[in-house]
Amino acid sequence: MVDRWLRREDERLLTGAGRFVADLRVPGCLDAVFVRSEVAHGVLREADCSAARETPGVAGAWSAADLPGLPPMPDTRQGEATREWPSLVKNRVRYPGEALAVVLGDDRYRAEDGAGRVLVRIDPLPAVVTAEEAAGDEVRLFDGLSNVALHGEAGQPIDDEVWERAAVVVESDYRQQLLMPSPMECRTILCVPEGDRLTVWSGHQAPHRLRSDLARLLGRPEKSIRVVVPDTGGAFGSKSAVFPEFIVVAWLAERLGRPVRWIEDRRESLLVATRGRGQDQHVRLAADADGRLVAYELTVEADVGAYPHLGVAFPMQTAWMATGPYTTPQVHATVRSVLTNTMMTYPYRGAGRPEATSPLERTMDVLARRLDLDPAELRRRNLIPPEQFPYRTPTGRVYDSGDHLAALDLALRTLDYDGWRAEQARRRADPGALPVGVGLSCYVERSGGERGSLHDYVGVEAGEDGGVVARCGASSSGQSHATVFPALVAETLGVDPARVRLVEGDTDELPGGVGSFGSRSAQIDGAGLQHAATLLIEEARERAARMWDLPVEETAWSDGAVHPVRGTAAMGLSELVKRTGPLRIDERYEADMAFPFGTHAAVVEVDPDLGTVRVLRLVAVDDCGRALDPAVVRGQAFGSVVQGLGQALYEGVPFGDDGVPVLGNGLLDYLLPTYAEIPPIELGETRTPTPRTPLGAKGAGESGCIGTPPAIVNAVADALRLDHPDRLQMPLTPDVVWRAAA
Template sequence: MLSGKGRYVADISVPGCLDAAFVRSPVAHGALRAVDCTAAREVPGVAGAWSAADLPDLPPVPYTLLAGLATEDAVAGREWPALVKDRVRYPGEALAVVLAADRYRAEDGAAEVTATIDPLPAVVTPAAALDDSVRLFDGLSNTVLRGEAGQPIDPSVWRDAAAVVEARYRQQLLLPSPMECRAVLAVPEGDWLTVWSGHQMPHRLRRELAALLGWSTDRIRVVVPDTGGAFGSKSATFPEFVVVAHLAVRLGRPVCWIEDRRESMFVATRGRGQDQSVRLAADAEGRLLAYELTIDADIGGYPHLGVGLPMQTAWMATGAYTTPHVHATVRSVLTNTMVTYPYRGAGRPEAASAIERTMDLLARRLGIDPIELRRRNFIPPAAFPYATPTGRRYDSGNYAAALDLALETLGYEEWRAEQARRRADPDALPLGIGVSCYVERSGGEPGGLHEFGSLEAHEDGTVTARCGTASTGQGHETVFPALVATVLGIPDAQVRLVEGDTDEQPDGLGSFASRSAQVAGAMLQHAATRLIEEARARAADLWGLPVDEIEWADGTVHPAHDGAAATGLGDLVKSTGPLRVEDRYEAGMAFPFGAHAAVTEVDPDLGTVHVLRLVAVDDCGVVLDPAVVHGQAVGSAVQGIGQALYEGMTFGADGVPNLADGFLDYLLPTSTEIPPIVVKETRTPSPGTPLGAKGAGESGCIGTPAALVNAVADALRIADPDLLQMPLTPDRVWRAARAPKHEEGTR
């Protein structure tokens, strides 16, 4: 990468390739009356222009019933057309496509396409869409899923509790914003189609494209080259992908679409998007009694991708605490926005933010230090595996140890002393300390906790490792070969990884849900162990010895009583033929956890928040590569800072996002806004695999936002938590600073 040898989809040059430009709706909701592509076809260099009416056999966008993401009932009667047929349901939805010899001419052609749309009222929040006064699909409710986790709580629990607190939170819509936007290149070759795409799930893409084209999967090859980030946003078969593949086959010519940044901001997937109401009860000693979480989630204009995603929040509502009664309810609601889909953390940041903000609210109500309140209610290490009231089964954990390390690293008592000093000085800027303890789920849901792969030893002593995952920047190219090399006892350089190519590895699930190390890593460890067993068996047969008299050491086999007779792996292959093992390996669900702590300084007159210090303590079980895990923790924490302080979709009265000036309208934290971040770890191995690894990629998005918001609330001592909704813009902080404070004498 640093030498300029990286190869992304946009770097692949194919003779005769046509570039695609899409004509997009300027309105959020409207009835499409006509699309005229006539003038576009006359533009020099344009090879063709099509609307949905011109492509009657264009298939719709597919959906896959991935666990927790889609249901038959939700999608019935709600087809997502690859090009709009009759109704626009989100701003930027594709009305037509123009193909040309290059993107410049394609854009010129797209500018000549005219469309007639009768605008309709737009709804961009669950609250606006819930009453069905504006329906996205005629005759069908905007509420496409109702779900719950846990059991309803008896009213007597709330009535008899010593303290009950309530609050409402908004988890704003976020843009994943990977460095490389979406891209797809479809190259037809006779009865075959090769598709290049920066994609997280190449085998899913192959399967869905085959179904759309009516082909067998062995006629399609999907290759994932270098990919510039994804964060969950590149794991679907998008409308543009359907159009590109369809036209490539129809025309018999390569077709490419490289999404530009403006398109990405308008029509790439969204993350988060929940309105939450919470209620938390405790006894006089601060022991939690009951927790109720109500979720209204805006899932975008179509239910195909993320309709069940809010259930992840419901299932993780318990957090790190031994709350006897927990009940979470979900309504997934269609809105006139691009679809909501998994974004780094995918449901768990929303759960952690809700419970952790409310824990601080309860601590203030009871007059208990928020740290002490958490310690009194942690699930103890001896209780694992722990069955939560919402149906999760936590595998292992020591939550108090993570919190203790975070506080020690932060210097908690010293900052509390500084806070007291500032509160006694009328001229000092308010200072706040916030913590957030989180538990997340990694690896995926049952039915998706397996991975495919193989190891093949060659005559030169090298080993090829094949795997069903696809790296989007996590460092698989170094981490996985090192893991295999460690098990085999050979140098890392002798192992080559092959992934992201459905011809090389015919089966696979991909990279999502922080599953790569936990599931694919365990698979490769298992395959390496099997390779050793096969090598010992071959050596035993070659030498006429029992297998139990053959030992393996440092990439060689030798008789147990004659180490001098060691035979290298390459020589064994030369003597006995090709040596290859392949498998489908099933792992267990894992539950990483951690504690994040933040110190913030707030200027009440300007509404600005200055993060003085941020500590992230994460536990992902066995760490395969400390440098990679550290990088994941820092990067994820930066995205957590973005949600807490800067990022968020806003809309005009017409439902169109306020994104005219790109990243001047949608703020991302840059190097100048990132505070000192200290990353520490505890290590509690997962019992789900012999490898013991848990997911490591999503920790900061889950733990950091609530820690920052809690720190600002602590600095301002506000009585109404509803005043601090993310992102904490200067306007919101300024208004909160002028609101009534909570009672003196409490934290």
């Protein structure tokens, strides 16, 4: 596959012809507005909706007391303790912005008017907003139950003797701050009752999962619900679950027999959309006198939000990936997931792998300084050599393939590592020059998913008109599926990509689907579509062989047609379907996880007096195996690098003393990097295909969020010549940098 194919989506989206949930026009639709808590933790005394119901244009207003049958969120049982997450607060507020009531109006304006008239009384309670605060259980979110919702570990405990005998041992503490995914389009849902069917429109990453959850919660057969995903303005992991607002909207639409829609606005999103990261980490790293790693220990206290939903287990990704790309013989990681008075922490681009890479890579630089070794040389001595793949890590991962040394070397050459080190020495000799620093980060990540989700449903169908329909259980939120997947099927069949049309994001089209998250689409769905297209070719050859009274072995396929091995006759798909009937292959394709990797490097200039950081250059060398569309892969890598830049320098959720996020000015308070903040970025690649699918592709969407932040932070620490990294915690705001330099 090559770069010449323009993205099919571009013209439609860039000319305003996209079709998002907010664009859908449904007769009789009611708009939902949620009344939200202004406190982080408290006892709900009253949520009186009577005045709201009298507001002109308001069709109804309800609190939890008015909807006794309203189901709670699923997945709230952890072990023997049940911690219910109600769809509307019943008696206890546990995070700022938690929904207290809902108002439906003929339009959003009237619903907002009604919401403003709901009378709310809450008795505040003390709030805890970090895992460290909450883990002591002095303030309990659930009476009689600990805030610690999960204990986990990966690898084996390391004997004290190992640390005592090591030539060098370094320890550090890090904070992975809470982040907001911040897609262009916030969360959306539109539920339309249609007789015995309920059609749900949502910008969602996993439509079949949403269908299953809603069916279970509403007590309906899955076949009675259809979920359709129109155009989606980004997701980054934040749109792959069912949410309390979704349950309320679906419940009311079903009972009122009218369409109901909720469009989350930016203010709501900043307050109650899912969070990412949120870990306090302690690391201990040991090496021998030559810089060979001996042992690594990672302790994680993870802030998972107010309720133990799906995010409670995701810190285990950090534990499983703690080894990184190194041949460390002993690795042990422990995790505690702790409930806090914040919105749910959920998978956000990288989902556990950035949290694993950052502490390890930052501590590698600390170790290099302690050993008086160049940071690049320390990494070179410890990277897994190519001949050791497949490589089993001490934490139980089995890496499929890799050449980590090649990625490191390419990154160093691309950056001009030696040249920048020379410039650094020159500036250090000049008292009037601003210092520069060079930072590296070698990473390895997991793509595809965990056991139980390493599959998807795919289909390829040939029509009488010569067209081909490709179906898959993925759901695009900006990954160019409509361009890449048809081109892949066309390449396999030997036809023009214009003849292939992709259908996804519709639960009526396939019996099941896993969705798009965890950098799985190309690796799982792409490989599945290639496999289904290959099966279609085999079926076409078998049908032609029967027509021509030939053994299958005497037929061949090329350029979208079947023909006898000996002879000139050929039959295209259109004619074959006309003569033999519908030709469709449906498969449940099974695959395995893969492990993309790479090296990121950064050069920064720091003004110690002002605390400002100027990124002079960023280099990202990534390996995702076979790149199905290099231009799309580069776009994914570039966007991910910018998000990694945001974590390193700008983004973070600040809390007031009352536990409420200080985000009253929206994106003026939660800083996202803009075009003006993007430094020169150079992308490179190595290609080590995975042997676990014939396609050879690994995930490509999350590399920058993983590799870029520690490279930047290491560069700043290098510029300031810091002996200990604890003084630099992300985001590296001017105040943080100024204090570290003081």
